[in-house]
Amino acid sequence: MDQFIEQIVTGLSIGSILLLVALGLSIIYGSMGIINLAHGEFVMLGAYAAWVFHTYLGLGLLASLIPIFLVVAAFGWVIERYVLSLLNNRPLDTILATWGVGIMLQQAVRLSVGSELRYVQLPPALSDSMDVFGIPVSSYRVFLFVVSIALFGATWLLMNRTPVGMKLRAIIQDRSVAASFGINAKRVYALTFAYGAGLAGLAGALVSPLKSVSPDMGTGYVVDAFMVVVLGGVQSLAGTVASAFILGELSGGIAFLQNDTVAKAIVLLAIVVLIRFRPEGLFTARVRA
Amino acid sequence: MPSNAPNSSRLQRLIAQLAPLLIVCAIVFALPVLLNNDFLLNKVARYLVLGILTVSLGLSWGFGGILNLGQAMSFGLGSYAMAMALKLKTVPVHTGASGLPDFMVWNNVQHLPWFWQPFRSLTFAIAAGLIVPALVAAALGWFMFRGRVTGVYVSIITLATMVVINLVIIDQQSYTGGFNGITDLAQLEIFGVAFDAYGRATYYLVACCVLLSLLVAFAFTKSKAGLIVQAIRDHESRVRYFGYDVALYQIFVFALSAAIAGLAGMLYTVVMEFASPTFLGVQLSLSVVVWCAVGGRQSLVGAFLGAVLVAGMQGALSESAAFLETWTLVMGALFVLVVLFLPKGLAGLAQVVLRWIVQRRQAAGRGVAQGVGQTEGST
Numbered sequence: 001m002d003q004f005i006e007q008i009v010t011g012l013s014i015g016s017i018l019l020l021v022a023l024g025l026s027i028i029y030g031s032m033g034i035i036n037l038a039h040g041e042f043v044m045l046g047a048y049a050a051w052v053f054h055t056y057l058g059l060g061l062l063a064s065l066i067p068i069f070l071v072v073a074a075f076g077w078v079i080e081r082y083v084l085s086l087l088n089n090r091p092l093d094t095i096l097a098t099w100g101v102g103i104m105l106q107q108a109v110r111l112s113v114g115s116e117l118r119y120v121q122l123p124p125a126l127s128d129s130m131d132v133f134g135i136p137v138s139s140y141r142v143f144l145f146v147v148s149i150a151l152f153g154a155t156w157l158l159m160n161r162t163p164v165g166m167k168l169r170a171i172i173q174d175r176s177v178a179a180s181f182g183i184n185a186k187r188v189y190a191l192t193f194a195y196g197a198g199l200a201g202l203a204g205a206l207v208s209p210l211k212s213v214s215p216d217m218g219t220g221y222v223v224d225a226f227m228v229v230v231l232g233g234v235q236s237l238a239g240t241v242a243s244a245f246i247l248g249e250l251s252g253g254i255a256f257l258q259n260d261t262v263a264k265a266i267v268l269l270a271i272v273v274l275i276r277f278r279p280e281g282l283f284t285a286r287v288r289a
Numbered sequence: 290m291p292s293n294a295p296n297s298s299r300l301q302r303l304i305a306q307l308a309p310l311l312i313v314c315a316i317v318f319a320l321p322v323l324l325n326n327d328f329l330l331n332k333v334a335r336y337l338v339l340g341i342l343t344v345s346l347g348l349s350w351g352f353g354g355i356l357n358l359g360q361a362m363s364f365g366l367g368s369y370a371m372a373m374a375l376k377l378k379t380v381p382v383h384t385g386a387s388g389l390p391d392f393m394v395w396n397n398v399q400h401l402p403w404f405w406q407p408f409r410s411l412t413f414a415i416a417a418g419l420i421v422p423a424l425v426a427a428a429l430g431w432f433m434f435r436g437r438v439t440g441v442y443v444s445i446i447t448l449a450t451m452v453v454i455n456l457v458i459i460d461q462q463s464y465t466g467g468f469n470g471i472t473d474l475a476q477l478e479i480f481g482v483a484f485d486a487y488g489r490a491t492y493y494l495v496a497c498c499v500l501l502s503l504l505v506a507f508a509f510t511k512s513k514a515g516l517i518v519q520a521i522r523d524h525e526s527r528v529r530y531f532g533y534d535v536a537l538y539q540i541f542v543f544a545l546s547a548a549i550a551g552l553a554g555m556l557y558t559v560v561m562e563f564a565s566p567t568f569l570g571v572q573l574s575l576s577v578v579v580w581c582a583v584g585g586r587q588s589l590v591g592a593f594l595g596a597v598l599v600a601g602m603q604g605a606l607s608e609s610a611a612f613l614e615t616w617t618l619v620m621g622a623l624f625v626l627v628v629l630f631l632p633k634g635l636a637g638l639a640q641v642v643l644r645w646i647v648q649r650r651q652a653a654g655r656g657v658a659q660g661v662g663q664t665e666g667s668t
Contacts, residue, residue: 035441086629092356092440096582097628099575103621111614219571223452230445261460268449268456275446276436 005133007256008249013141015248016148017207019241021221022228023148023155024199026240029229031172031192034084034094038102039225040218042197045072046204047213048109051118061123061209068205069198075105076197080190102218110215120208144206151199152241158195159237168192227271233281243281303511309590310507314500318493327487331560332604334495336597338556341502343580343596344589345549348506350578351586352515353542354522358444359451360577363422363547365569367554369458369471370421372564373405374414378475391473396463405464411479418555419548426547430540437536439525451569459566470565477559486562495556499593502549506589509545518542576600579624584634591636 025039049071053064079101087094126140159165170178171185179185204218211217228247232239247267254263274281317337324330342364349355376390389401407413433446458465466472477484477491484491509515518538520528529535558564567573577596584595599620606612631638 083625083629090632092444093628093632095356095441095444096578097625100579100621100625100628104618104625107614107618107621111618226445259460261456265453265456265460268453272446272449272453275442276432276438279438279442 002135006135007252009132009135009137010256011249011252012145012245013137013248014252015245016141016145017203017210018224018228018248019148019152019244020144020203020206021200022225022232022240022244023151023237024196024203025222025225026229026232026237027155027159027199028193028196030236031168032084032189033091034098034193035226036193036196037095037099037222038079038105039098039196039200040220040222041102041105042072042076042200042218043204043207043221044109044213044215044218045075045105046201047120047208047217048113048118048204049201050120050205050208051213054120061120061205062125065202065205069202072201072204073194073198075201077190077194079197080193084193085186085189106215106218113215115215117212117214119212120205122209140209147206149241151202152237155199156237164188164191227267230271230275231281236281239281307507310503313590313594314496314503317496317499321489321492330489330492331487333601334492334560335557336601336604337495337499338553338560339577339580339600340593340596341499341553341556342550343577343584343592344502344506345546345553346577346581347584347586347589347592348509348549349542349546350581351588351592352510352522353518353539353546355539355543356440356444356578357447357543357546358578359447359449359574360546360550361569361571361574362447362451362454363426363550364554364557364573365454365458365564365566366422366425367418367551368558368564368568369465369554370408370414370418370551371477371555371558372471372474373408374411375474375477375558376471377405377409378411378478379473380475390466390471392466392469392471393463398463402464411477415555418551420551422551422554423544423548427540427544430543431536434536434539434543448571448574451574452571455566455569455571458569466564468566470563470568472563474558474562484559486560491559495560498552498556502552503589503593505545506549509542510589514538514541579620582634583624583627585636585639587633588636588640591634591639594636595634 021039021043024042025036028034028036028039046068049068050061050064053059053067054061057064059067079098083097083101084094087097122140126143129136129138130142131137132142157165159168167178167183167188170181170183171188175185203221224247228240228244231247232241232243250270251263251267254266258266320333321330324333342360345363346357346360349357349360377388379390389398390405393401408417429447429450433443438446459468461467476486482490484494510519517528517533518541521533521535521538525535554568557568580596580599581592582595583599584593585591603613603616603620606616627634633640
């Protein structure tokens with residue numbers, strides 16, 4: 001029984017990290033139709049930003065979260081403005097362009113900071129462990145879980161309860177009609193992309209104490225996060241949450257029964273089959289056409 | 290007699306289209322005369338093989354509109370087919386007791402597994418190197434295109450499938466050599482000719498395959514099936530309304546491209562003298578996409594040259610780590626620029642330049658004939 005609960009908790013922990021990374025990707029893909037292969041590099045930038053703030057400015061991780069969000073969002077804004085907005089009518093080419101941008105970011109970090117592993121300290125207040133259903137769990141993992149849910153809530157509010165979110169939803173439904181009502185689609189797209197990038201940066205900063213920070217750390221995340229988005233369904237934030245935790249539990253569970261490699265292979269195969277038979281994802285919100 | 294006129298102009302056009310292909314192949318064949326260095330020749334052969342791989346992607350991506358992010362899967366399968374056969378040909382010292390490959394001995398495997406048995410025959414291995422990738426691709430194509438999966442989802446499925454196969458190969462260490470791949474291979478020997486990786490014979494073998502695969506790909510693009518495939522790329526549902534079985538044509542071009550990639554994979558094993566899971570890794574697979582995009586996805590020769598030039602440049606700079614890092618950065622920037630401003634790659638640029646030159650000439654010629662327009666000619 002204890003083992004079972006432990007397994008569930010591990011799954012939740014994996015799931016919350018997946019959700020953190022996938023949230024930004026989901027917004028960008030769902031609203032702009034852009035598969036952002038540079039997303040992993042935004043995660044990496046966030047982690048490096050945490051390291052820089054800590055090493056050079058002496059800021060703790062929690063204190064530097066907001067500046068990190070802003071810095072990475074600024075990167076995202078620039079990239080949308082000067083690269084992606086030129087590719088409006090070529091969705092397949094955005095994969096290539098974002099991948100190229102990702103390579104550039106990775107190399108730029110490698111050249112400027114070096115490719116050694118870097119480490120970010122756990123916030124001292126969260127370095128102990130607490131009891132969850134009688135199982136000792138690191139407080140930081142509980143904190144990650146809470147933060148990922150909170151960020152999801154904030155994003156949902158932003159999309160559904162603010163003027164910017166309303167404009168974005170209008171553009172998703174029909175860009176030209178929205179534009180004729182005076183909505184500046186270019187600006188909203190740039191803001192959306194910046195927001196998604198900022199979220200990725202936050203995710204990177206938040207996972208940095210758990211994993212070592214390196215220039216190519218993002219590559220693994222982007223694949224997993226993408227699977228979350230595909231499974232959850234485009235344009236469905238709630239689906240993203242559900243699929244993040246499903247995938248977290250699944251990979252935790254299969255890894256426990258078999259091994260990590262088999263877990264990864266089975267999850268990938270399951271997603272291939274899913275795309276074939278339900279390309280709209282498991283939990284699709286019906287968009288009024 | 291008059292019916293001959295359109296025919297000859299068609300022939301002329303065909304020759305004009307074939308010309309760049311033949312010129313490039315002539316250069317490839319002439320290179321050993323100029324380059325008297327076996328080590329360099331081996332390197333060039335390697336880039337040529339990557340060129341063939343890129344041509345195969347150009348066929349499915351540029352002409353079929355199928356962006357296969359898992360093109361290296363077919364390449365890797367071909368490479369392993371060749372490596373398995375060459376491994377079984379090595380002298381028993383390297384292969385343990387009773388001809389068992391060394392890594393199997395280390396992993397306590399007692400008998401040669403059934404799927405290794407037929408690879409004692411080189412003919413079977415070469416056939417498998419072409420047919421297995423084609424069959425896997427056909428099955429995957431059937432799975433995708435019958436379900437009308439298009440665009441981005443094709444890319445995701447192909448990438449994910451390749452990653453799964455890669456994981457399985459790494460995981461099944463006792464049968465595949467795992468992370469280390471299959472090393473310590475015998476030399477390929479066909480009809481008494483030994484193909485030493487650093488010898489001329491290997492180079493010419495690769496060069497012949499370059500010519501062959503470019504010609505096959507070219508013939509396909511000019512065939513009726515090839516035209517329909519291009520029509521599907523441009524407007525899928527229109528072709529479907531004409532009554533064509535769209536999925537069938539897509540599956541065919543997908544499998545053909547996989548077979549060519551398999552051929553490239555087999556050659557790669559011969560040139561590199563080993564097979565490794567990196568041959569079907571994400572890194573290589575995405576690099577192929579870059580080469581293809583830079584060279585020109587809708588031009589076979591362009592894709593080929595893109596791979597040879599970019600991979601060659603990378604190889605030349607890899608002597609120094611700092612250079613290589615900077616080069617990768619430049620490469621990323623170049624790639625983004627090409628995607629943004631040259632969707633047809635360098636081949637597209639060459640076409641534009643050529644057309645511009647021809648037009649200027651014609652304009653100049655007309656100007657001289659009419660005795661006016663000297664000003665246009667001079668500016």
